[in-house]
Amino acid sequence: MSRGPRDKRMSIDEVVAELRDGMTIGIGGWGPRRKPMALVRAILRSDLTDLTIVSWGGADVGLLVRAGKVRKLVYAFVSLDSIPLEPNFQRARQAGTIPEVVELDEGMFQTGLRAAAQRLPFLPMRAGLGSDVLVNNPWIKTVTSPYDDGVGHEELVAVPALRLDVALVHLNRADCHGNATYLGPDPYFDDLFAMAAERTFVSVEEIVDTAGLTVDTPVQQVLVDRMMVSGVVETPHGAHFTTCVPDYERDEKFQKAYAAAASGSDQDWAAFEERFLSGDETAYQAAVAAFTAEQQEADQ
Amino acid sequence: MSDSPTHDYTRADVCASAIADAFKDDGEIFASPMGMLPMLGVRLAKLTSNPDLAISDGESLFLAGVPPLFAKAGPHEVVEGWIPFRKVFDVIAYGKRHVMMGATQVDRDGNQNISAIGDFAQPTRQLLGSRGAPGNTANNRTSYWVPKHSARVFVDQVDVVTGVGPKRAAAAGPGASRFNDIHRVVSNLGVFDVNGPDHTLRLLSVHPGVTTDEVQAATGFDLGDLTDVPVTREPTAEELVIIREVLDPRSLRHREVPEPAEESTR
Numbered sequence: 001m002s003r004g005p006r007d008k009r010m011s012i013d014e015v016v017a018e019l020r021d022g023m024t025i026g027i028g029g030w031g032p033r034r035k036p037m038a039l040v041r042a043i044l045r046s047d048l049t050d051l052t053i054v055s056w057g058g059a060d061v062g063l064l065v066r067a068g069k070v071r072k073l074v075y076a077f078v079s080l081d082s083i084p085l086e087p088n089f090q091r092a093r094q095a096g097t098i099p100e101v102v103e104l105d106e107g108m109f110q111t112g113l114r115a116a117a118q119r120l121p122f123l124p125m126r127a128g129l130g131s132d133v134l135v136n137n138p139w140i141k142t143v144t145s146p147y148d149d150g151v152g153h154e155e156l157v158a159v160p161a162l163r164l165d166v167a168l169v170h171l172n173r174a175d176c177h178g179n180a181t182y183l184g185p186d187p188y189f190d191d192l193f194a195m196a197a198e199r200t201f202v203s204v205e206e207i208v209d210t211a212g213l214t215v216d217t218p219v220q221q222v223l224v225d226r227m228m229v230s231g232v233v234e235t236p237h238g239a240h241f242t243t244c245v246p247d248y249e250r251d252e253k254f255q256k257a258y259a260a261a262a263s264g265s266d267q268d269w270a271a272f273e274e275r276f277l278s279g280d281e282t283a284y285q286a287a288v289a290a291f292t293a294e295q296q297e298a299d300q
Numbered sequence: 301m302s303d304s305p306t307h308d309y310t311r312a313d314v315c316a317s318a319i320a321d322a323f324k325d326d327g328e329i330f331a332s333p334m335g336m337l338p339m340l341g342v343r344l345a346k347l348t349s350n351p352d353l354a355i356s357d358g359e360s361l362f363l364a365g366v367p368p369l370f371a372k373a374g375p376h377e378v379v380e381g382w383i384p385f386r387k388v389f390d391v392i393a394y395g396k397r398h399v400m401m402g403a404t405q406v407d408r409d410g411n412q413n414i415s416a417i418g419d420f421a422q423p424t425r426q427l428l429g430s431r432g433a434p435g436n437t438a439n440n441r442t443s444y445w446v447p448k449h450s451a452r453v454f455v456d457q458v459d460v461v462t463g464v465g466p467k468r469a470a471a472a473g474p475g476a477s478r479f480n481d482i483h484r485v486v487s488n489l490g491v492f493d494v495n496g497p498d499h500t501l502r503l504l505s506v507h508p509g510v511t512t513d514e515v516q517a518a519t520g521f522d523l524g525d526l527t528d529v530p531v532t533r534e535p536t537a538e539e540l541v542i543i544r545e546v547l548d549p550r551s552l553r554h555r556e557v558p559e560p561a562e563e564s565t566r
Contacts, residue, residue, distance in 0.1 A: 030385060057429075077429035084428060093416070093426035103415060105434035107389045126393070127435030129476035130464035136420050145475075154475035185360040186384040 005177040010231040012281055015201045016042045018231070019166060022071070024052040026113070026162070026197055028169030028190040029242060032058040032080045032250055034182070036170035036203045038238035038281050043069060045280070054162055056106060056189075058242060059258060062088030063277075065098055066262065066269070073098050074162065076106035080255055087263035105133055110189060112162035117195035122158040129157055167197035170239045171224065172247055173213055174204040178229025181213050181221045184245040194228035203235040205247045237285055253295050254288060309535050311488060312557035314507045316340045316543055317535040318491050322443050322484040323398060324349035329441075330362075330383070330397040331355055336556050338400040338445045340369060341486075343547050344539060360384040369548050391440075392432065395479055398441040401433060403485075405458040406444055408501055408521045410465030410482045410494040412437075413458035420460050433462035437469070441481040447556050449487035451520035454501075466499040488557050489515050491532055496524065505532040509560065 016039070019025065029035040040060045043051075050071040055061050057078035064070050066088040078089040092098050104112065105127040115123040124143055128134050134142075134157070143158040169190040174180035180202050182190070194200040202224060213222060238244075241251040241258065261272035276287045319341020323331050331346070331353045333339040339358075343366050346353045356362055362381030383391070391397050404427050405413040415430050416423035436442045442463060446453050461468060469480035485492040485501065489510045496502035503523050506512055512526035535543070543553070 075429055077431045079428055085426070090426040093423055096422040103420075103430055105430050106432045107392060107435035110386065110389050125435075126438035126475055126479070127432075129434075129438050130461070130468040130472035130480075131430070131434035131437075132415070132420065132461040133430055133434050135461070142475075151474040151478055154478070155473045156475045188385060 005226060007176045008178050008226075008229060008232045009176050009207065010201070010233050012038055012042045012203075012233055012235060015039060015168075015231055015233055016046050016048070018199070018201070019043070019046070019048055021048055022050045022052075023165040024054060024163065026164040026167040026193045027053065027055040027060050028167060028188060028193045029058070029060075029239070030056045030186070030188045031077070032082075032242045032255070033186070034170055034184065034188060034239050034244050035060045035242040036168040036238065037240055037242060038235035039168045039170075039201065039203055039233070040064065041277065041281060041284060044277060054164060056109060057086065057089065059086065059088075059255070062086040062262060065089055065092040068097070070098055072100040072102070074102040074104065074109075076104050076109045080259065082250075082252060083255065083259045087259050091262070102137055103133065104128070104137075105131070108133070108157065108159050109162070110192065111159040113189060113192045113196045115159060115161035116163045117192055120161060122160050124156040125159050126156060128159070129155075162196060164193065164197035165199070167193040167200040168203070169193055169200065169224065170203045170235075170244065172205050172244065173208050173217075174202055174224075174232050175210040175213055175226075176207055176232060177210070178202060178224065178226035178232050179210065179213060179222055180204060180224040180229070180232070181217055182223050183217065183221065183247070184243070187223045191223050191228070194224050199230040200224070200228050201231045201233065202229050203233045203238045205234075205236055205238065205244065207232060207234045235281065237288075238281075240285070240288060251288070251292075254291060257291070307534075309540055310554060310557075310559050311507060311509070312337070312553040312559075313535045313540060313543055314532055315486060315488060315557055316344050316553060317539050318486050318505075318507070318532050319400065319445065320345035320349060320539070321533075322400065322486060323353060326350060326353065326398050326441070328352040328396070329354065330391050332388075332397055332399040334399065334401045335445060336369065337447065337553060340543065340547055340553055342400070343369075344542060347542050347546070348539060354381070356383050366547070368546065369550075369552055389435070392435055393439055395440050398443065398483065399432075399436050400443040400445050401436065401463065403444040403446055403453065403463070405453055405455050406446065406485055406501075407455050407458045407465070409467045409499065410485070410501055411458045411461045411468060412444055412463030412465075413460045415460040415462050417459055430462045434464060437464040437480055437482065438476055439479050441483050443482070443484040443486065446485065446487040449489040449515070449518045451518055454519040454521070456521045466494050470499075489518060503529050505530050507532045508534060
């Protein structure tokens with residue numbers, strides 16, 4: 001009897017127990033879209049500190065910087081889309097509470113992850129040339145092309161590899177071995193995060209058996225393969241309040257409440273934390289359900 | 301349909317047709333508008349001057365049709381391709397793209413800032429971040445849209461250079477300047493390119509009802525001799541019908557560009 005690949009199911013707390021102070025953690029998704037928020041919330045509850053966070057940022061970044069978890073932030077933008085400026089990130093930047101920031105062009109960010117995924121020290125790119133990305137990050141160097149492409153030996157940005165200790169990503173479905181599918185319109189860069197990282201933990205809406213992954217879904221949507229994955233966690237609504245279509249859309253009402261609290265007084269934020277972030281993931285989801293019921297009542 | 305000008309238009313309509321004109325000679329490329337008026341202008345161009353434009357739903361689909369502003373792409377929508385973020389970056393490098401971005405600041409040299417106001421180390425106002433501006437300006441045609449022209453937006457020098465203007469690109473070498481192509485800056489007052497002296501901003505036209513003095517007063521640097529600056533063309537009757545009946549029947553454009561109180565063109 002064949003034994004098959006190993007079962008990598010874990011709990012949220014078991015994933016966070018694998019993280020260490022000072023680690024470089026990549027967070028998948030994009031802005032306010034399909035973010036591994038249940039894992040982010042668990043980091044908020046932990047004692048972890050001095051993290052380097054690498055993210056095309058949304059509320060994941062906002063929450064972590066507000067909680068003082070971040071020593072260094074690598075980003076190209078931080079946005080909630082329907083609310084363009086992330087208030088917790090904005091506040092932290094303006095107060096100077098993030099000790100080190102690396103703001104990149106969003107394509108450079110992909111190239112940096114690609115370099116890491118391909119185990120290269122850098123990859124060349126035009127993006128960044130002439131911009132203040134190179135002024136504000138003087139450690140990012142240029143490289144001269146060894147080839148004359150008709151315009152001489154071009155000087156290009158040597159985008160440094162964005163190597164990650166750990167990648168955290170959230171997808172729609174996975175099997176217990178770590179094969180995972182996205183069911184929405186955009187894969188984002190979760191496979192690239194996984195390959196740029198030493199270890200990757202995948203949270204999903206639902207764990208299904210392997211056959212279930214492709215029974216009603218084209219195989220091309222298996223984005224993350226098990227060889228890239230160290231652990232799988234089932235976290236229904238684990239991307240809340242970011243979008244995780246077709247399972248659910250972004251919770252705009254909740255996002256509005258989050259942004260209002262984040263840009264309000266310290267008491268406003270403390271009340272938000274107390275109501276939503278003081279318990280575990282089950283308590284969070286229950287508090288969100290109560291919030292949603294309240295909103296629906298108010299609408300009637 | 302007659303193309304004869306009519307005075308039954310708003311400033312927002314003028315902006316939409318001026319934005320459409322920025323895309324009319326682009327040929328078969330991916331038109332990427334950021335924000336409401338750019339989206340309206342691009343879709344107007346696709347329905348009039350440049351049907352070859354490829355447009356997306358702003359998420360991950362190339363749309364064959366031209367839906368109204370902010371219409372949810374439903375199953376009725378014909379899709380002609382897939383453009384998730386990873387492919388957007390490929391197309392940027394490939395170059396067949398024209399993006400119209402916003403600009404919290406744009407300066408004399410055509411540099412744009414959407415990153416931060418003040419000192420980057422600890423800004424007085426943190427904005428979005430660089431987003432794709434450095435890559436856009438190094439690779440594909442880039443224009444900017446400014447809904448509220450003021451001396452706080454049109455500054456002598458931006459605080460943080462995210463989008464790179466032609467002078468900075470030239471200084472960074474051919475790798476940076478080879479595909480740098482800052483095409484138009486369209487505001488609620490007028491239209492600029494970067495073909496002024498030493499590749500600085502040049503006022504190409506003022507919108508109907510706007511004077512060059514007004515534009516200069518709302519600009520934080522000297523625009524030079526403005527005596528011969530023409531007036532932006534009026535939207536055609538065809539364009540007005542398309543804007544009102546097809547693309548923006550809810551009149552959302554007037555939230556972004558309200559009709560000026562005094563020099564009303566209605």
